[in-house]
Amino acid sequence: YESQGKYEEAEPLYQRALKIRETVLGPDHPSVATTLNNLAGLYESQGKYEEAEPLYQRALKITETVLGPDHPSVAATLNNLAGLYHSQGKYEEAEPLYQRALKIRETVLGPDHPSVATTLNNLAGLYESQGKYEEAEPLYQRALKITETVLGPDHPSVATTLNNLAGLYHSQGKYEEAEPLYQRALKIRETVLGPDHPSVATTLNNLAGLYESQGKYEEAEPLYQRALKIRETVLGPDHPSVAT
Structure with missing residues (x-):
């Protein structure tokens, strides 16, 4: 539904999935973080940035606490939160999150993993938004x-x-x-x-x-x-x- 732009149909399903997981698995389970990430992404797609941010923040806290600060799932949430800040023009807040996500993925997954390329793409896009074209190009080239x-x-x-x-x-x-x-x-x-x-x-x-x-x-x-x-x-x- 989200991919089709049917946001009103998607939201109650994410909300119900979240409630089930919180009740059955507990409020700090990694699967709860996954649903928080998805629901936050839905809000972000609708431009509801103030509703999305606390969900990303909570997902980040869960993954850092349960899985450790250098887990790939932490990097994924850092990437999402950085993207939210990027969308809002909060470039100075976004950059260190992308940088941290990149470091985690390079260290844990290896420098040539496709997830590394994803973060390189995102960081390059951030630089491009700021007109830092010379900094963006080598990142895009490396991702390619x-x-x-x-x-x-x-x-x-x-x-x-x-x-x-x-x-x-x-x-x-x-x-x-x-x-x-x-x-x-x-x-x-x-x-x-x-x-x-x-x-x-x-x-x-x-x-x-x-x-x-x-x-x-x-x-x-x-x-x-x-x-x-x-x-x-x-x-x-x-x-x-x-x-x-």
Whole structure:
């Protein structure tokens, strides 16, 4: 339901799952933290940041206490909480959380684990939001290398990083460097996920934006139209991504 933007249908299910787990497993069980993370993510998707933050904080406290401060589940919650701060423009609060999550994942999972690439992507995105393009690029590049090596050149996670790196180049006006990355991301997503997947729509939207920035309006329009059609069909006519 959350993936479809049916937030009102999703919330009572998360709430019920939380109540069951708290009652049966106890308020400090790791499974409670998992549901807290999910419910917080739902609130974050709706822009209810003040409701999301205490849930992430509680999930973090549970995982740190029960599993230890260097457990991968702690890193996952740090990553989520940092993302919340990032969304609110609280960059100084987000960065140390991403850095700590990165350190945990590199230490426990190894420097070339896909979860390391996820945090590198997130930290790079934070730097990009601040206009720190020179700091962001090597992180995206490292994330790309990890995912290509470990998961293969045609994995959806590779497409995600290509999309992000292309966005960085787009922001810098490096249009010729951005376009082939968007094109490759689009090809991967169409092949692996299918031509009507929401992630395909995201890349179409981004590539169209690149063409628009260059004044290539005739090339941009059919991509926007296709992205709109995919999102309306798959996500429903009233989904936030349709509005975008």
